Amino acid sequence: MEIQAQNVKSTPFTITESWVVGPANFKEDFDTQIRHVAAPFPSGASEKSFLEEQKRKSAELYPRRISEVSSRSTRGAEDTVTVLDSFAVRFFINDNIMVGGTPNDNTLAISNDGMLLASYNSQVWGYDINADTFLFRPTNPHPSFVAFTNNYGEPNLSAGSNPFDPKLYYDPGRDRFVFLFLSDGRDTTNSGTVIGFSSTNYPSDPWYLYRLSGNPFGDGTWTDYPQIALNDHSLYLTLNQLNGPDWVTNFDYTLVWQLDLEDAFAGDENLESVIHTGFEYEGKSLKYMRPVKTAFGPQGDDMYFVTNRPRAIANDSIWLHRITGAVDESNDISTELIISDVDYGIPPYAQQANGNTFWTNDARPLGAIRVQDEIQFVGNSINHETGLAAVFHGVIEDVNNPTLKGHVISDPEMEFGFCNIEFMGVSDHHRDMLINFNHTSPNHPAGNACMVYTNDREYGPVQLLVEGETYIDMIPNSFDENERWGDYIGLQRKYNEPLIAWTAGYVSHGNQRAGTWISKVRMPIDIDTIINQGVENYVVNGDTFSDLNGTLVPLAIESDKIDKKPMVFPNPARDMVNIEFDVSNMAEVRAELYSINGQLVEQLINQRVRAGKNVFSFNLASFPQGVYIIKLTSGSELIHSEKLIRN
Numbered sequence: 001m002e003i004q005a006q007n008v009k010s011t012p013f014t015i016t017e018s019w020v021v022g023p024a025n026f027k028e029d030f031d032t033q034i035r036h037v038a039a040p041f042p043s044g045a046s047e048k049s050f051l052e053e054q055k056r057k058s059a060e061l062y063p064r065r066i067s068e069v070s071s072r073s074t075r076g077a078e079d080t081v082t083v084l085d086s087f088a089v090r091f092f093i094n095d096n097i098m099v100g101g102t103p104n105d106n107t108l109a110i111s112n113d114g115m116l117l118a119s120y121n122s123q124v125w126g127y128d129i130n131a132d133t134f135l136f137r138p139t140n141p142h143p144s145f146v147a148f149t150n151n152y153g154e155p156n157l158s159a160g161s162n163p164f165d166p167k168l169y170y171d172p173g174r175d176r177f178v179f180l181f182l183s184d185g186r187d188t189t190n191s192g193t194v195i196g197f198s199s200t201n202y203p204s205d206p207w208y209l210y211r212l213s214g215n216p217f218g219d220g221t222w223t224d225y226p227q228i229a230l231n232d233h234s235l236y237l238t239l240n241q242l243n244g245p246d247w248v249t250n251f252d253y254t255l256v257w258q259l260d261l262e263d264a265f266a267g268d269e270n271l272e273s274v275i276h277t278g279f280e281y282e283g284k285s286l287k288y289m290r291p292v293k294t295a296f297g298p299q300g301d302d303m304y305f306v307t308n309r310p311r312a313i314a315n316d317s318i319w320l321h322r323i324t325g326a327v328d329e330s331n332d333i334s335t336e337l338i339i340s341d342v343d344y345g346i347p348p349y350a351q352q353a354n355g356n357t358f359w360t361n362d363a364r365p366l367g368a369i370r371v372q373d374e375i376q377f378v379g380n381s382i383n384h385e386t387g388l389a390a391v392f393h394g395v396i397e398d399v400n401n402p403t404l405k406g407h408v409i410s411d412p413e414m415e416f417g418f419c420n421i422e423f424m425g426v427s428d429h430h431r432d433m434l435i436n437f438n439h440t441s442p443n444h445p446a447g448n449a450c451m452v453y454t455n456d457r458e459y460g461p462v463q464l465l466v467e468g469e470t471y472i473d474m475i476p477n478s479f480d481e482n483e484r485w486g487d488y489i490g491l492q493r494k495y496n497e498p499l500i501a502w503t504a505g506y507v508s509h510g511n512q513r514a515g516t517w518i519s520k521v522r523m524p525i526d527i528d529t530i531i532n533q534g535v536e537n538y539v540v541n542g543d544t545f546s547d548l549n550g551t552l553v554p555l556a557i558e559s560d561k562i563d564k565k566p567m568v569f570p571n572p573a574r575d576m577v578n579i580e581f582d583v584s585n586m587a588e589v590r591a592e593l594y595s596i597n598g599q600l601v602e603q604l605i606n607q608r609v610r611a612g613k614n615v616f617s618f619n620l621a622s623f624p625q626g627v628y629i630i631k632l633t634s635g636s637e638l639i640h641s642e643k644l645i646r647n
Contacts, residue, residue: 008278008333015259015271017211020572020645021148021196023126023136023204051311051362054346058313064348064387066413079452079460081434084500085520086466088507089118089125102474102483106516108490108504109168109177115203117177118490118504119166120516124148124179126203135204145181149194149209163194165487167228172297172495175201175567176265178235182226186242188215191222193239193257197264200569208267212237212257216275219243221252225487229291230298233326235259238289238305253277253285256305260327261298266642267571274327279307279335286319286335288364295371295423297495301325304399306377310364314345314384318394318404320375340394342406344381347389349482350415352471353442358485360389360417366488367420372428373399376453378419378435383408389415391437393453409451411462414441416449418506420491424523426498430455432523436491438506445470448489448505448517452524465519468508483514499523568630572645575621579632582613587634591616593644594629601628620646 103121110116114129122145126135145163169178180195191214196207214223221241228237237257244250256276263271279286292304305321318338325331350358360380368377374397381392390410396402409416419437423430433453440446445468452460472483490504499522507517567580579591591604604618625646632639 007280008276010331010333011217011275011277013216013257013273013275015210015212015273016269018267018269018271019209020206020267021209022206023148051346054311054313055348055360058346058382059348059387061313062345062382062384062387066386066388079454079458079524080463081450081452081521081523083465083519083521085518087518088509089120089504089516089518102514104484104486104506104514104516105164105166106486106489106504106506107166107168108502108518109170109492110494110502111170111177111201112172112175112494112496113201115177115201116502116518117168117170117179117203118516118518119168119179119181121164121166122146122162122181124166135202145194148179148196165224165226167226168490169228169230170492170495171230171261174261174265174298177201177203178228178230179207180226180228180237182223183211183214186222186224188220188222191215193223193226193237195235195237195259197267199265199267199571200567202569205570206572208264210264210271216255219252225288227289227291229293229303230261231294231300231303232298233261233301234303235261235264236291236303236305236323238291240287251285251287254279254287254289256289256323258323258327258331267645268643272327274331276323276331276333279321281319281335281337289321290365290368290377292368292370292375292377295369295425295428304368304370304375306365306368306375306394306396308344308363308365308379310362310379311346312344312363314343315363316340316343316406318396320396320399320402322399336402338396338402338404340404340406342392342408343384344379344392344406344408345384347380347382347415347417348387350389350417350440350485351442352440352446352483354471356471356473357482358417358440358446358472359482360485361487363392365394366418367422367491369421369423369433370399371423371425371431373397374431375399376421376423376431376433378421378437380417380419381408383410386410386412389417391416391419391435393421393435407459409435409437409459409462411439414439414444414449414462418486418489420489422491422493422501424493424499424501425455431457434491434493434501434521434523436489436503436505438485438489439464440485444468446472446485446506446508446514448503448507448519450503450521460524465503465505465521466507466517469510470508470512472508472514473512474514568642568644571642572647573620574647575619577618577620577630577644579616579630580613581616581632581639583609583634583639589614589616589639590633591618592631592633593623594631596627596629596643598629620644 105121108118116127118125163181166181177198183192193212196209199206223239241252242250243252258274286307289305289307303323307319309315320336347360365377365379383390393407395405416437422434424434425432436450439449447467448465486506494500503519590606593601628644630644631641
């Protein structure tokens with residue numbers, strides 16, 4: 001282990017391109033980007049050629065060996081999930097299934113209230129699970145990224161643009177969503193990231209959108225492959241900067257955008273941020289930095305990142321990065337090299353029926369989660385013993401004195417790829433994980449699968465969530481012999497339902513086309529573990545478990561760690577505005593409306609409220625259009641201050 005001296009530079013940056021959109025008012029959208037089956041390889045032809053050569057060399061060193069008998073079960077049925085719901089996201093045009101892009105790039109987020117958002121290139125789909133209805137009015141078939149940004153205001157994406165690489169994130173403490181994607185253009189002029197923050201917990205209400213330049217320093221670079229995670233105060237967005245069309249000759253550096261969450265969710269027109277650059281080891285830039293999520297939603301002052309040698313045939317090096325401090329603070333940044341006890345390596349092409357194959361990309365980390373001082377992560381890999389595509393699972397047991405134990409998740413016949421990982425324990429003393437991945441083989445059409453990693457450090461059997469109908473043949477042979485398997489998949493726990501998770505993976509349809517498959521699953525209920533964590537009186541209720549009073553077993557996070565900032569919604573508003581807030585004791589609360597210049601416009605309330613959650617409502621209809629400041633105070637203490645837009 002070695003702590004490296006850092007050359008990281010932190011540069012303040014003000015994001016000025018911002019606007020507001022209203023998903024409830026999507027216009028009819030006839031965007032045809034979903035049909036772009038011959039999408040260009042995102043990292044350029046040279047990178048693709050380099051990876052192909054690495055895969056060829058790897059195949060010579062580690063030839064493919066497929067067992068005639070497939071034995072997937074390392075543990076019994078007690079370590080399998082229960083599938084509670086499972087369905088395809090599909091639509092029909094002229095009786096032909098047209099689902100998903102090439103690659104699919106599945107991502108997903110679900111709120112505590114059951115608002116499900118899913119995205120794939122280049123559509124976004126929203127559904128109210130409890131009401132069994134669409135959140136967004138389906139257009140043709142679902143709102144495209146272009147429709148999402150063009151509803152109101154500037155800047156707009158052109159109708160012919162091809163945005164890509166979507167990411168969805170749900171913050172359970174703030175009860176808000178984040179949605180981002182890369183805008184069209186793999187050059188310095190057009191490249192950028194569009195990132196949106198929901199104004200309420202209802203995704204059909206307005207969103208605050210920002211555009212981050214793909215060339216923020218004016219150094220001739222453009223942006224590719226975004227990844228995000230949140231902590232208490234900031235959103236961290238990792239991006240890779242290229243100074244030309246491909247990754248081999250034109251990769252320049254990796255940067256980390258750090259955005260202030262309070263201002264972003266409040267919709268500040270000018271959003272303050274910091275850009276961190278200079279992540280290197282022995283003079284070489286590190287790439288594909290994977291931000292690490294925390295187990296119970298955004299927590300803490302630190303953000304960790306993991307990265308590796310993604311294009312290596314066999315390697316044991318992992319780097320652990322840490323950034324400490326908010327946007328307006330001096331940041332402490334470190335990088336540490338960790339050596340794995342098991343090698344990872346670039347995966348081979350994954351096999352389908354009829355000699356068809358999937359592109360498997362490289363060995364970069366694709367998902368990471370932190371529980372207290374432990375980080376677990378997953379990524380594509382090769383099984384060096386069989387030569388098949390597999391999943392590498394790494395466990396960093398102590399971030400303050402890190403050691404890394406690795407394990408290759410594989411199968412004698414099937415091949416795995418594009419994985420993710422989610423914490424599924426009921427307390428932060430647990431280490432239960434759900435590992436989700438796509439699967440394929442000549443005898444198993446492409447689908448989605450999962451595996452349980454238990455608290456006692458054991459792996460359950462590979463469990464197929466869905467098996468496809470046939471092999472995939474979407475890309476013309478003249479373009480590429482390897483089909484795109486997607487670059488990532490979606491996975492999120494349901495934060496207020498212990499043991500419940502939702503997945504969004506890849507599946508093949510009968511017309512040799514691909515789509516998104518969504519599953520709701522429940523982890524196995526380990527009653528002994530639950531009792532050991534202090535839950536003495538419980539009943540199992542099918543989909544979850546509760547105490548004898550009918551209350552869901554609480555997550556292992558103290559209530560005072562959850563962001564209890566008042567929720568102002570809708571914002572912007574035309575008439576009625578609601579302010580939801582919590583007070584720990586009975587208190588005198590005053591609500592006042594100020595002009596943007598700080599002039600008192602109206603004292604709205606000044607009254608005693610009960611301890612707990614309160615909702616105050618008032619009507620804006622009589623006030624002129626414009627921007628106001630709403631302030632809540634108790635005595636001399638400021639509870640909350642937020643911009644409020646009357647439109």
